[in-house]
Amino acid sequence: MAKIIYVAIGNEILIGKTINTNEGFIGAQLTSAGIPLETSITIKDDKEIIIKTLENCWKHYDVVIVSGGLGPTHDDVTKYAIADFFKKELIFDSSAWVNIQQMYEVKDLPIPEIVKTQAEIPQGFTPLPNKKGTAPGLYYSENDKHFFALPGVPSEMKGMFVEHVIPILQKNFPANPIFQKTIRTIGIPESILYTKTIGVQETSITKIAFLPKSGMVDIRVYGTSEQEVEKIIHKFLKIIPSQNIYGFGEDSIEKVFHRKMMSSGKTVSAAESCTGGLIQSLITNNAGSSEYFLGGVVSYSNEAKMKLLGVGRATLDTFGAVSKETVREMVLGVQKLLGSDYAIAVSGIAGPDGGTEDKPIGLVYIGTFGNSGLVITKNNFSGPRIEVKTKTALTALHQLDINR
C-alpha cells in the first residue's frame, strides 16, 4: 500500500491565521480513492526547512504532495526549494506560459512582469494546469515515487488535485477500499444517542465512530467488508428515531431540504428574526433554489414584524417577540405576503445579551407551515451567538414537513 504524506507549507497556518482546510480535502479525496493519507505535516515558508523536509519525506514515503508557496511574490520559495532538492534547473515552460496568458486574457488584464516567473518549472517536471490561478502545479516521478506541488489557495488546489493528482495515483497504486457509511442525526445529544445504541458493537473488522458537531451527531461505520458495515448501520437504524435522522453520508440539512423541495412542486418563504437571514442564505446556497424559494423577510425589529408581516402589536405587547404567538403570526404572515405554499419563521434570543430568567439565551421558537399544517416548537440551544443562529436555522429546515 502506498505511503502518502501531505506537506502544507505556510507560516500562516502555524501562527493560526489560516485554518488548514486543504488537509481535510486531500484526506477525504484520497480516502474515497482507496489510497488513504498516512501523514500530514505543516512547515514554515523557509527554504532550508522545506529542503530538509523534502529529504525526509522522499526517503520515507511513496507519494509526497506539497502545497503552498508557489505564487509570484518573494515569500513564495517552494519552487526554488524543490529545484534545489531535486537538483534541477528552472526552465521556461511554454505550455505553462500559454495557460497563464489565457488566465489574463479571460480577465482582460495586462500580465504583470513578475507573473512570467510562474512559467519557469524545474527541468524534467510536468506542469499541471491551474484553471483558477497563474501558478502551475508540478509533478515529478522517479523510482516508483511520485512528487506533486500544488498552490496553497484552496480554490486553485482542489480542481488540480481532482483532475491531475488522483488519476496519476490511481494509475500507479492499487486501491484498498474502505467502505464507510454515516448516519447523520439532529436533536439527540451524543451521550443519549450513545447510551441508546450501546448494544450495537464494533467487530474486529468494522469500526464505529460518534462525531458530534453543533447539536448534530454523525455515526460513522467503516471497515473492509461492505456487508458488515451495512449490517451495523441497519442495527442503528432500528434504534434511532427516524425523525432524528436527516440524512446519510455527504447529506447536509440544506441539501436534503433542497432535494425534497425540488421534488415537492411546492414553494416556500421565510421570516427570520434571530437568524437574521441565515435560513434564507442556506436555502439559496443551493443552485436551482429559485424554483421553489420565493423570498422572505428579515424582521429584526418589532416594527418590521408588524409592518412587513402583519404581526399584531397586541401580540408583541402581551407575549413578546420571542413567543409561540408571535412566531405563529410570522409564519402565517410571510406565507400570505409571498403567497407561498409552505413557510418558515423563527424568533429567539441568540445572545450574548437579552436573556431573562423566563426567556434565557438560546430560547428559540420555530414555526413551520408544511405538508401537515402549522407546527411550532420551543427549543433551547446552547453555545455562542453564531452557534445558536446555526442550530436554529438547521433545525428549522429539518422541521419543515415537505410533501413527497
Next chain:
Amino acid sequence: MAKIIYVAIGNEILIGKTINTNEGFIGAQLTSAGIPLETSITIKDDKEIIIKTLENCWKHYDVVIVSGGLGPTHDDVTKYAIADFFKKELIFDSSAWVNIQQMYEVKDLPIPEIVKTQAEIPQGFTPLPNKKGTAPGLYYSENDKHFFALPGVPSEMKGMFVEHVIPILQKNFPANPIFQKTIRTIGIPESILYTKTIGVQETSITKIAFLPKSGMVDIRVYGTSEQEVEKIIHKFLKIIPSQNIYGFGEDSIEKVFHRKMMSSGKTVSAAESCTGGLIQSLITNNAGSSEYFLGGVVSYSNEAKMKLLGVGRATLDTFGAVSKETVREMVLGVQKLLGSDYAIAVSGIAGPDGGTEDKPIGLVYIGTFGNSGLVITKNNFSGPRIEVKTKTALTALHQLDINR
C-alpha cells in the same frame, strides 16, 4: 529559541471528516506568547506509528505537544504509546481520580467502569486537570525537554492549553516576541497589489507576506522590531488606495461595518437577491446589531421585488432583474419600506446557471444609499456560487459609506 512541534493524533483528520482547528488555536496561542510553533504533524491512531513519531520528535524538538486519543475507549491508544515510549508504568493517580469524580458529580451521573482507567497515568508524569472532560492531560520533563499530551476535543484542549501549557513554556523559555501588523484590502488582485507596491521591500529582520483570499488580500508585515514593522506598514499605506483598505489586524469587513454603524447613530436595511440573505446574516452575526439593523427583504423572485420593494414591472421587463435600474429601485424601495437612514441592495447572477453573454455569471450590481447618497457599482466576481455570494456580500458591506 525553543523548537516546538504539535502532533495531532486522529484518523478523523486524515480522512477529512474533522478539520484540525486545534492546530490554528495552538499556533496562535504560541505566537502570542512569543514562542512560536515550528512544525505541526497529523498521524494515525496507531500505537506503533505514535511511538515512532514520538521517537523522532523527542530527538529533534525541545517541546512536543500531542493531542487526541486520550479517551476511555479501545481506540484511544495515545497514553499507552506514551508509556511505552518513555518506558513508564501506568499508575493510578488519586488527584486525577478526584477530578474525574467531580466531573460526574456536577453532571449528576454515575461513573461508568471504563472511565476509571482515565485516572491511570505514566509514572513520573504530572496530570493536568481537565475542566470540560474526564481525560486528564499529561506533562513530563527531562533534560530541558518538555512533553505534553492533551485531549483532542477542542473545548477540552483549549482551556488546558491556556491554563497549563503556556505558563510552563513561558517559565522555561524566553519569549521572542514577533511584532506583526496586517493591512486588509479588498478589490485589488494580488498580482496588481504586489506590482504597485514592489518598491516596499523586506529588510533582514522584517518580513512581508501577501495573503489572498476570496477577492481580498492581506499584507502581513512582521519582525522583531516594532518600529521597523510600523515603518514598512506606513510605506504600504502611502501607496495603496484608501478605498481598498477595509481594516487592520483582526478586523473583518463585518466587524468594521458593525463598529462604524454603532458609532454612526444611523439605521440600515437591506434588500437581497443573489446573496439570498447572506448580507443580513453577516450583519446580525454581530452582537448588538439590533441597535441599527432594522431588517430587510430577500426578494429572490421578481414577484417579491415588485410586491415588497415596489420595483416597477416596466423596469424588470426593460432592464432585467440584474441591472443598475432594478438595484436602484431595490435600494430606495427597502429604505422606504423599513424607514431606515441607509440601505443596501444587490442583484446578480451567482451561477452556476443563468449566465448569458451580456450578463455573465458573476455579474452583480451593488447599490448602497449611505452618507453621500446613492452609489451603484457593477462588479464581476469569479468563483463558484457560494464564493460569488460571499464576495458580493462583503463588497456591499464595504461599499456602504457610513457617517463617522
